Amino acid sequence: MKLAELTSYLESIAPLSYQEDYDNCGLIVGSPEMEISQALVSLDCTEAVVDEAIAKNCQVIVSHHPIVFKGLKKFNGKTYVERVIEKAIKHNIAIYAIHTNLDSIDTGVNARICQTLGLQACRILLPKHGLLKKLVTFVPAAYAVKVRNALFAAGAGHIGNYSECSFNVDGTGTFKGNEGTQPFVGQPGSSHNEPEVRIETVYPANLESKILMALFMEHPYEEVAYDLYPITNQYQNVGSGMVGELETPMTELDFLQFVKYKMNASVIRHTNLRGKSVKNVAVCGGSGSFLLKHAIGAGADVFITADFKYHEFFDAEQKIVIADIGHFESEQFTQNLISEIIRKKFANFAVRLTEVNTNPIKYLI
Structure with missing residues (x-):
C-alpha cells in the first residue's frame, strides 16, 4: 500500500493539530506515494533503529519521538x-513521528499508563482549548433529521461521553432566487417563506x-446557509495527562513498589511520603x-511522570507525592500502542x- 494510507489513518486517530507548538509530528522523511509493506515501530528513531529497518526490509519507521x-x-x-536522516534517505526509508498528538488523545499514551496501572474512571487532566467549533445551519423541517444524522456520522455532536448532541429551533426562512436559480422550493424571481x-x-x-461535505451532500437547498463559530470550550477528550482511581486504595510505599514493578522502572525518584493512602493517581508520559498544579487541583495523591528538576520537587509541598519514574520508562509501552493501532486497521x-x-x-544499581 502507499505510505499515505498509513499516515492518513494515524492522523485520523491522532490529528496533527493536537500536537504541541514545539513538536514536529508527521512525515519527516519519505514520499506519501511510496509503496510500503512493512513498518518498524519504535519509541525513538536512532541510527541503530534505521539499521534494523534496513536489515528487516521495513520501508517506514513509525516512532513516538x-x-x-x-x-x-x-x-x-x-x-x-x-x-x-542521511541514512534513511539513502536507503529510501520513511520516518513518521506520532508524538504529542498521541499523548493528547484520551486513548493515547497516558491512557496506556492508566491501563497498565489498573486505574479506573480516567479523564484528561488538562483539556485543550481552541480545538472545537460550532456549526449553525438552517434546514427545511422535513430534512432536519436526515441532515442532523449526516453531521453526527461525520463526527459532529460529541460532548464528553455524549454523542448526537445538537440544539434545534423551529423558524421561518425567507429567500428570493434570481432568474438563473433552480430553488428546491419556491419559484425563481418570487419571494418564498x-x-x-x-x-x-x-x-x-x-x-x-x-x-461541511456531509452538510452539502444531504442539505436539499441549492445554496446552503450555514455559520461557523470558533468556541473556547475545553475539549474534554483531548489534552495533557490523565487522572484516575485505584479500585482499592494502597499505602504510598506499596503503591510506589507496584508502579516500579508494572512500569519496569529501575528506580523511582519521589518526594516525601505523606503517610496517607493512595486512591487518586495522575499520570503524564514524558516530561510532565x-x-x-493540575494534578494537585484534581485531588491526586500521587503524580507519576518524568524529568522533574531538583527544585521542582519542592513544589509538591506535601500536597502530593511526585513519582519520577524516568522518561523512557513512562513511555516504553507506547510502541505497543502504536503497533496495535496500525494492526487494527491494516490486518x-x-x-x-x-x-x-x-x-x-x-x-548503576
Whole structure:
C-alpha cells in the first residue's frame, strides 16, 4: 500500500493539530506515494533503529519521538540527527513521528499508563482549548433529521461521553432566487417563506472539511446557509495527562513498589511520603512537571511522570507525592500502542516492534 494510507489513518486517530507548538509530528522523511509493506515501530528513531529497518526490509519507521525537532542547516554527519536522516534517505526509508498528538488523545499514551496501572474512571487532566467549533445551519423541517444524522456520522455532536448532541429551533426562512436559480422550493424571481429548523452542533475543528461535505451532500437547498463559530470550550477528550482511581486504595510505599514493578522502572525518584493512602493517581508520559498544579487541583495523591528538576520537587509541598519514574520508562509501552493501532486497521500489513533499547539513560544499581 502507499505510505499515505498509513499516515492518513494515524492522523485520523491522532490529528496533527493536537500536537504541541514545539513538536514536529508527521512525515519527516519519505514520499506519501511510496509503496510500503512493512513498518518498524519504535519509541525513538536512532541510527541503530534505521539499521534494523534496513536489515528487516521495513520501508517506514513509525516512532513516538521525532528525530527532528527544528530545522537542520547542514548535513555533514556530525550529529546523530544528521546521520539518521542521511541514512534513511539513502536507503529510501520513511520516518513518521506520532508524538504529542498521541499523548493528547484520551486513548493515547497516558491512557496506556492508566491501563497498565489498573486505574479506573480516567479523564484528561488538562483539556485543550481552541480545538472545537460550532456549526449553525438552517434546514427545511422535513430534512432536519436526515441532515442532523449526516453531521453526527461525520463526527459532529460529541460532548464528553455524549454523542448526537445538537440544539434545534423551529423558524421561518425567507429567500428570493434570481432568474438563473433552480430553488428546491419556491419559484425563481418570487419571494418564498419556508418552515425551517436551525440546527446547532459542535465539532472538532480538524473535522471541518468532513462535516461541511456531509452538510452539502444531504442539505436539499441549492445554496446552503450555514455559520461557523470558533468556541473556547475545553475539549474534554483531548489534552495533557490523565487522572484516575485505584479500585482499592494502597499505602504510598506499596503503591510506589507496584508502579516500579508494572512500569519496569529501575528506580523511582519521589518526594516525601505523606503517610496517607493512595486512591487518586495522575499520570503524564514524558516530561510532565508543567502539570503538577493540575494534578494537585484534581485531588491526586500521587503524580507519576518524568524529568522533574531538583527544585521542582519542592513544589509538591506535601500536597502530593511526585513519582519520577524516568522518561523512557513512562513511555516504553507506547510502541505497543502504536503497533496495535496500525494492526487494527491494516490486518495484513506487517508491523514489527524494534528490538533496540533506545533509552539513552543507564542506571548503576
